[in-house]
Amino acid sequence: MSSLCTREVVFAGSRAVIECDGLIARRICDFIIPPDADRGNETTQSSVSFFLSANNSGNFSLFQNDELIWKGTDSGYLAEKFLSQLCWYFADRCNNGLLFHAGAVQYQENCILIPGKCGSGKTTLISWLVKQMGCKYLTDELVFFPFGKKVVQSFHRPLHLKKASLPVIQPFLDVDRIEEKYHISCQFSDLIAVPGNYSGESQIRKDTLKVILFPQYQYDSSVQWSSLTAAETSFHLMQNLVNARNLEGYGFSETTRLMNKVQGYLFTYSSFNQIYENILRVIHTEKKHT
Secondary structure (H helix, E strand, O other): OOEEEEEEEEEOEEEEEEEEEEEHHHHHHHHOOOOOOOOOOOOOEEEEEEEEOOOOOOOEEEEEOOOOEEEEHHHHHHHHHHHHHHHHHHHOOOOEOOOOOEEEEEOOEEEEEEEEOOOOOOOHHHHHHHOOOEEEEEEEEEEEEEOOOEEEOOOOOEEEEEHHHHHHHHHHHHHHHHHHOOOOOOOEEEEEEOOOOEEEEEEEEEEHEEEEEEEEEEEOOEEEEEEOOHHHHHHHHOOOOOOHHOOOOHHHHHHHHHHHHHHHEEEOOOOOOHHHHHHHHHOOOOOOOO
């Protein structure tokens, strides 16, 4: 098997071409971007190239458009750095739709959107929804609503978990297998991992979006749960619109229009037992705004 490989990723109107040199670099690329991921055939407005290199001495390097942006000996940090650069590029160039910093899962036929800033507990909640509720994992980073289309696109990437969240999702996460198969070090601040029932879906129908959850984990707190109006949902969602500066009116009117048929919920919690019944109720009930 050749140690050279090339991957193409099309997302939010841009294309990324990734080349890998070395077996370990290829395995990392396979882990981050599944070989069978849809490359997409839509017209793109911009493109970027990445080059990942790994040698037998354990030295790694990452290039973007032929410019060296990182080198070192930590394969885990290489994966993390590459993911962050790729996501930043898509967000920076996107001007043909609404691009949210959000996770997404699919429950039966419906999509659940989970926006959140770093530290809100977004990825941990997604992990729990996958493990306990049987949801299909779509993404935990970027969700794109292209203008004039009836689909929603989720960005393919593994779950990016903080070490503090491991006790919650450890039962379905085999860290030793990840390290052995992909040669990715898990001994750093964050942990990249794939959930057991990753769906592989990159596009879903826009009309399947029924619920938006805005979680906020707070240690040792009582649960606070609020149903939001359309205006309140739009306000909270706008705080997670990462390409607002590229859009007319900062994307406000389009975001407001999107919220007309979607119910939002804002909640604070310290354990999943506190929110289980509410989560169960909202994913089974299509509730209209008041």
